[in-house]
């Protein structure tokens with residue numbers, strides 16, 4: 001679900017033999033692949049999803065569709081609710097009716113940012129509309145019980161594998177390549193995770209029998225300035241292209257939590273997919289970007 005998105009592209013690209021994948025999207029496939037069947041529909045129309053479930057009878061659904069732009073959600077709360085909450089409710093109901101597992105992508109920003117690092121037992125405390133909709137969606141998914149997983153993703157770093165979507169790394173590299181400086185704040189702290197690891201972990205959760213909350217997060221606790229500097233270094237650009245920027249310098253920005261570092265100990269203990277440092281994640285991304293697409 002949300003198949004043309006950034007995270008979905010990693011899932012689709014890494015689902016190998018043994019998977020029968022049905023990609024669901026509002027649009028046409030941005031990359032041709034023999035390994036999956038593409039379904040174009042409007043996911044906000046419940047009847048279309050019901051028909052799809054009747055046709056496909058999925059064993060598991062990986063739900064990556066969302067309005068994930070924090071500032072856009074703040075400015076358009078009704079649309080944010082329709083996509084992030086109502087669509088999730090429709091999918092949860094259908095998964096319940098059809099006996100399918102549901103793996104739902106949530107976010108580190110469900111937390112208030114004042115009590116990091118957060119493990120899976122920590123209480124959410126959303127401070128913007130996007131996070132509020134995600135918390136509400138988590139509560140809906142949790143009611144499915146053993147049939148569902150809520151995967152809270154940290155800041156996801158990567159280049160689009162298939163599709164396009166929301167890749168800040170692609171925008172950052174484009175700026176570096178043009179010699180344009182990139183502003184990054186030292187005030188926001190995250191545990192960045194690479195998109196390839198996220199895709200693999202979501203597939204593992206879809207195929208497995210785990211239930212409940214999982215924090216899919218990297219092993220490093222870094223602020224955005226440090227993240228940008230590591231990226232510049234690994235991609236061969238000058239660290240002077242990264243400029244420390246106060247949060248207030250960006251007008252019209254919704255409130256961001258200060259430090260939403262996640263503990264990844266549960267994922268490390270229970271998943272075969274290794275959680276990585278940012279440097280290890282960037283190595284995977286660089287390797288992928290140098291490998292010609294098959």
Ligand SMILES: NC(=O)c1ccc[n+]([C@@H]2O[C@H](COP(=O)([O-])OP(=O)(O)OC[C@H]3O[C@@H](n4cnc5c(N)ncnc54)[C@H](OP(=O)(O)O)[C@@H]3O)[C@@H](O)[C@H]2O)c1
Nearest residue numbers: 002003004005006007025026065066105107153156165166
């Ligand atoms: N990227 C991150 O750093 C990050 C961090 C934490 C959590 N997450 C969560 O991880 C999930 C995937 O994120 P992502 O980075 O892959 O986001 P993305 O690239 O923006 O992809 C989200 C997808 O959702 C679908 N979508 C968007 N607007 C929609 C609408 N109005 N109606 C129906 N579907 C719509 C689109 O899929 P189609 O165009 O194929 O329909 C879109 O490609 C989301 O749940 C997000 O909240 C992401």
